[in-house]
Amino acid sequence: MTQTSGEVRRRRVFYIPGYDPIPPRRYRELYRKEGAKQGEISGFSLSLSPKSGARFGWSVDSLIDATETHSEIDVLVWSDIVQSSMDVGIFQTYLILIRTAWIYISTGALGALMKLRRGPVLAALYPVAILLVQLLVAIGLGAVLFSVLGLMSNTALFQLGAGLASVALAYGVLRWFKKQDGKFFAYYLMHDYGYSARWRGAEPPELLARLESFQADIAEALLQDWDEVLVVGHSSGAHLGVSVLANLIRAGQVPEAGPKLAFLSLGQVVPMVSYLPDAKVLRRDLAYLSARDELFWLDVTAPGDPCSFALCDPVKVSGVAPQNQRWPLVISAAFTQSLSPELRATLKHRFFRLHFQYLCAFDQPLGYDYFQITAGPQRLSDRFADQAPTPSRIDTPANKYTEMAL
Template sequence: MGAFGRMRNSLSFTPPDLQEARLEPVRRRIVFYIPGYDPEARTRYRLLFVREWTRYTKRFGGGRREISRAELSQDGLVQSWTVSAPEQGDGAETRYDVLLWDDIVARDFARSRFLSVALLIVGTLQTILSGLLFRFYRLSWKYGNVILYPFVMVILLAALSVAIAALVHAHLGDWFGHSLGLPLWVSLPLGVIAGLVWIKAIEAFLNRVFFWQLLNDWVFNWQHGQGRRPDYERRLDAFAEHILSSVAARDEAGHSTDEVMIVGHSSGGLTAAEVAARVLARDTSIGTSGANLSLATLGSGLPLVAMQPAAARLRGEIARLVTDRRIVWCDFHAPQDWMNFPGFNPLHDLKLRLCGQPVANPLVRSARFRDLLCPETYRRVRFRPFRMHFQFLLANERPGAYDFFAMTLGPRRLREQVLAPDAYSEPEPAVPL
């Protein structure tokens, strides 16, 4: 097997200097969930949460729990709801805040398509010439293909457009005896227009194959790594302030919180890590007493940005997370997911300056989707990259060490959930799967 096919790092890693265990159960939890690069986040994740929780309870039980209506903050940046503690059994009362940046994504989608394609070409060529693309391939050949996909599609679409333009020009101009004999200044522009119009005509197809989604996502990650997204940086600061103010408000109101959990999926995994670093930097007391501070990154694309040479500030933030014992960070990945980096470990794959400090993070674990899904389901979805990528947020079909709802609604802190997955009694399916 070639270098691109080998998994260089173990799929599991436990840092040597973890925070002390907190064995008492979680009664109240705040989850700050950060979506990935999704222009429809404010309409997607509440519905997804309710649907999958319903499926989860049908399969595993868990007691009746009330989910409140979603409320949108005045500034439009936070969508919130609460989940009550179960009437029977163990579980936490959970406040669930979705931190929104879909307006930034929507502005990316609204810009000129020509500009988006130009940015894609520049960013991809730079990544290839610098050798960074080959490092991505070494980490995950599947994600390497996802990165190259929009670039290859642009080449194919451009070639077909030129062919259509030439064909139209040939049949309208005076190249052949059977042509219409229109002058060059008429036939050539008409050929160019035809070469562009057909791309607009297949817009629905391009959206169905996620062409523009993956193109804009890659451009965003490249721009962020180059330090060219001040709008996103401002949003990170706003998210950090919201987390700190929410925790402080609950403390002042006497609603003690046992665990504050920051969760990010896909590109939101990187966002969650950046926000957590800002929270720790702004409040030196958080995580030292009272509520545990936890960070869960699910199917993260963090290397896409952190491995860019210009992303020195981000690597500094990751280094602080790696050595800060006030937070427990667990990075979940899955080899079956095309859009993450199984085996990636910032300690091994990033040049971090730890200055001799002990390593406290991250816990690295595989979600092992093959074990969580029934064989029939797995065969049906294994070649659907986006469906597999979202399995991190979906209800299990089988009990397993990775369990999104046990993590966010259950009675155990993230650290204990990850370190001792066999210590809890796995739920038996409530109905046949």
């Protein structure tokens, strides 16, 4: 039977990644490596082992504060959908760039987002700038080659050959840049921002069935013998988690006598979607979930993460907060305090790595600790029961689109 006390002996965790084409095993290795670091720093032990079942995941046995806790962590996979959306050529990527820029500019979403946080908007403009620079470099080198070859002969046939050679060089340069995207992340980020923009904020059709599958997995866990069922949504996974949990509660799939349900959103980028005109379902789900007492919702961001809408209440800034709003509790991971100057120096300008810091060890930990939250003896609601929201949170609505689905 599920315990009535606040102590957690058995926990089920569902992790929803962001827009990430890499297979889910990376998250297990990240958890193993960073969990060991955090254990050494904070004085607890974690032991990982394989987990049975159809879903990819792992089991964690911990000894924290003299209490043994068993957690099973599942990664709710949609990396195959991400991979499919990224499986396009160079020319198509530039068309996505044009389409995405047009949608955000023409709808006024870009200007509204700039009123919230410039950091994530500049992060969104980064792939646009890098891809345009790459295009200009390729065209420039092609033009130089054409000029050089043009000096050799002015016959029509030779000029045609020079033109073809120049085009081939420009294309080769673009292909080289794409192969180096592990350093630039321009193609990856362009596809990330372009994925939601393509549907103007509406749910991508190929993702709907997967979200229903996620909902079914969580609903099944809520009927089992766990003390807590914790859903973690990181980056784009945060707004997916909002819709999954809103549908779960609407369907009456949270039993009163079952495990405690909790939601942890990390490094959320909700406004990048909710500020688009057709994000009516997401806005409805944000408003609905924010007023429910079936769960506890904690939102963690940090101003040091330039890829998230740090300290923005995703419900309020989207302009859909109901009068009886309860959630989320918005707090800061406070990188400037929870990370030492030495560690911050090693992470400086590593924007993508900083966006994953929520899943990593802190060498000067404060209240937020991913590993104690996911594997420790306290429920999320108990751990943060007396936590006040960050006083510097942003809750002013700047969204011009507030219409919600019925």
